[in-house]
Amino acid sequence: MPSALITGITGQDGLYLAELLLAKGYDVYGLVRGQNNPKRALVEETVPGVRLLTGDLGDMSSLLRALEIAQPDELYNLGAISFVAYSWENARVTSEVTGMGVLNLLEAVRLFARGEPSRIRVYQASSSEMFGKVQEVPQRESTLLWPRSPYGVAKVFAHYMTINYRESYGMHASSGILFNHESPRRGPEFVTRKISIAVARIALGLQEEVVLGNLEAKRDWGYAGDYVDAMWRMLQQPEADDYVVATGQTHSIRDLLDLAFRAVDIDDWTPYVRLDPAFMRPAEVDMLVGDPSKARAVLGWKPEVDFQGLVTLMVEHDLEEQRRLAGR
DSSP states (O other): OOEEEEESTTSHHHHHHHHHHHHTTOEEEEEESSTTOTTHHHHHHHOTTOEEEEOOTTOHHHHHHHHHHHOOSEEEEOOSOOOHHHHHHTHHHHIIIIIIHHHHHHHHHHHHHTTOTTSSEEEEEEEGGGTOSOSSSSBOTTSOOOOOSHHHHHHHHHHHHHHHHHHHHOOOEEEEEEOOEEOTTSOTTSHHHHHHHHHHHHHTTSOSOEEESOTTOEEOOEEHHHHHHHHHHHHTSSSOOEEEEOOSOOEEHHHHHHHHHHTTTOSOOGGGEEEOGGGSOSSOOOBOOBOTHHIIIIIOOOOOSOHHHHHHHHHHHHHHHHHHHTTO
């Protein structure tokens, strides 16, 4: 059976991707940072068929050991410090992990491949945050990158390094420029999950308000479970390339609030939302919307879950979870 190694397996994408690959008959390995990683138990419970290895994107020797054990046909690099707000507070750590960590991984693959650079097919998780101060709408693979956060800058470095290794060494290395993708597995620090949890708690009488920043910011939101399928499809292509993965539709935080509160039968959410400048970004990304036509034409990929379905899915999940936590 084919073998795959996933870095960043503790995140939402890693879990969905592991489920997908296991269902396809892969032998799946996951790289977990730290011996006592608090999310290790989550992975073991959610995808028990995955074999976990300890490693760190900042430690080349641990990456080489992981490659030696897993002997992967496919390597999916989802590991990163991915919370944009955190990247301003810890710009150097974000750069080292999200940027230099990718260089370490690419170099480890090159050395491990021993003269067969395309033997291991590599997926790099690029990001729509690379577009930042957008130069055209919608954004496509050829759009000029203009990142507006340390996270975005680190992702640009990783993106171009992936292209460089593909062109310089003949590696089968593809980048998925994924626009915002969410799910009930999204961390509570992200605005979508912050809202879905808060709405559930407000509906249950466990919370009075949710505090947010810029309600006018617009994003192209899709379902993470759909997007990991695009990752897999990229590595099945005879030639490596870069692809925008998006819905092609944009929605504001206000739109998100409308649907989330409507899912709990609240039509006017204004009494429950408070604005705080502390949640505003130093440099905002105002309009991100992707053009997924290349992914649709070449990969045969299209999203299955629409925006309303995604928001409803998240709120319903959090209603059930908050009832359980509250003992109701």
